[in-house]
Amino acid sequence: MDRLSAVRVFVEVADRGSLTQTAEHLEMSAAMVSRYLAAVEDWFDARLLHRTTRKVSLTDAGLAALPACRQLLEIAEEAQNIAAHRSREPAGVLRVTTASSFADAQLTAALIDFQQQYPQVEIVLSVGDKPTDLVVERVDLAVRITNMLDPTMITRPLARCRSMLCASPDYLQRHGTPHTADDLRQHRCIAHAFGIGKQYRLTRAGETITVPVNWSFHTNETAVLRRAVLSGAGIGMLPTYYLADDLPAGRLIPLLPDYEPEVLGIHAIYLSRQHQPLALRLLVDFLATRFAGEPAPWDLALKRQAQR
Secondary structure, eight states, rough: OHHHHHHHHHHHHHSSHHHHHHHHHHHHOHHHHHHHHHHHHHHHHHHOOEEEESEEEEEHHHHHHHHHHHHHHHHHHHHHHHHHHHOOOOOOOEEEEEHHHHHHIHHHHHHHHHHHHHHHHHEEEEEEESSSOOOTTOOSEEEEESOOOTTTTTTEEEEEEEEEEOOOHHHHHHHHOOGGGGGGGGGGEEETTTSSSSSSEEEEETEEEEEEEEEEEEESOOOHHHHHHTTSSSSSEEEGGGGGTTTTTOOOOOOOTTEEEEEEEEEEEEEOTTTTTTTHHHHHHHHHHOOOOOSSSHHHEEEEEEEE
């Protein structure tokens, strides 16, 4: 039996959680789906799925095998289409999701520049900080800022996301400027609702410390957090990609430069699916090139501005 087809069936079942839906999607009988699953389990010499009358779920072996199976399909698809891709104009709809702050500061401009190169590609951009189910929401690409990646997804690193403690001049005039991490205990701080509790984790000279702080304002949206800091509500931790205008203009003042918050990864996250669009491949390559470098392009720009 064709092993590549068997692997494709296994990946579809893992994504959909249903043999029936997989059979409908791949236009084959449920019996054939079962035969392919048996074949791929024989090949791996392990049980990959738990099957009940109502639900299909991955075993530990299935979870371990799924990323390799996705990669196998991706390589096969690339080999099959490489010649055609050289002459085909990318077109169609790409559905992309990311955090609203990153969309506002970086990704929207990047997507527009991408469309200037490939005008036949239509992009649907949705924003939000919560993780998205790529299968259920029919999303082609998620650009997420996190150090906690789903091992069943295909990911590609795009850049590193650094953050900075900062406050408005008005707040600092009224409450004073912290000079040590411990001084933060005496200040009003603004928290992201998906943070790590009532504390900051900061690194100085290779040593990580935890500083308990008092949250005066909570939000689940980085754009709202930035607005609260600009309004003088307190000290906030903001990603540097979002500070290109505020720091040079003096609307926000960086604090405790010797203490660095946790650095996060910015990743392209997508499913390895049958007949992956050429436009998606090109977009991921485009973003990886645009955001490449260490430090990231926006951090270099801030550094140059600070040296003027």
